[in-house]
Amino acid sequence: MLTRIDHIGIACFDLDRTVEFYRATYGFEVFHSEVNEEQGVREAMLKINETSDGGASYLQLLEPTREDSAVGKWLAKNGEGVHHIAFGTADVDADAAEIGGKGVRVLYEEPRRGSMGSRITFLHPKDCHGVLTELVTSAPVESSEH
Amino acid sequence: MLTRIDHIGIACFDLDRTVEFYRATYGFEVFHSEVNEEQGVREAMLKINETSDGGASYLQLLEPTREDSAVGKWLAKNGEGVHHIAFGTADVDADAAEIGGKGVRVLYEEPRRGSMGSRITFLHPKDCHGVLTELVTSAPVESSEH
Secondary structure, eight states: OEEEEEEEEEOOHHHHHHHHHHHHHHOEEEEEEEETTTTEEEEEEEEEEEBSSSEEEEEEEEEESSTHHHHHHHHHHHHEEEEEEEEESHHHHHHHHHHHTTTBBSSSSOEEEEEGGGGEEEEGGGGGTOEEEEEEEOOOOEEEEO | EEEEEEEEEESSSSSSHHHHHHHHHOOOOOEEEEETTTTTEEEEEEEEBBTSSSEEEEEEEEEETTTTSSSHHHHHHHHSEEEEEEEEEHHHHHHHHHHTTTOOEEEEOSOOOGGOOOOOEEEEETTTOOOEEEEEEOOOOOOOOO
């Protein structure tokens, strides 16, 4: 069961400049940052609020580490903007199986590693009214920045 | 101060079909629906979780009521997908003034009426790394559906 908006994924050309925009404009701080070589992104998670299921909602700022990554190709086509949205669940495997059984294409056979040790999968945007949709099960985490 | 992800605004061609997709696929239910003639949209708010500032996070599904509305023009150009993101604040007037003072273009001189009696304004996406960004101060609300 999906119990929160986990994050909004935003693709950008320059992560440091975009982090600085969100800090200077809104006061949002980096909670965690990492490079995910499998996804081909350098990313920063800005924690915005905690959620009623015991999790939190983040902005995830994404800069491609290579042009042929999914985010790199998306940026070249669309320019900067919202790349995907993510819902949090306690059991990404069960939700992916259930949703896949309804005819929505699940993009990974098995969930992969996402931000902060989470396990993630994606749903095909053409099956989701144009919205690239991620499902996330978080790992217990501590901030790497504070 | 912005204290939550208030909603993700998603533009769609057919509100009823898109509401049904979110219900059938994820179990999300309509918390509130309305027509906003000023914005030129028919919309449904799906409440996803409550937030640590005492508010909540929603998906806002938007169908244009006329082709020349902002959402209608956006849909004709982009197709279905994420149209904007919105941050919640206790004082949209103060935040809009502060953010505008930093050189980000605020699209309304005064906040206008948003979903469920809220007061809203928008920031220019070209000043926000490609993201159309809304600021929202909620009114106290009850669901119109439950």
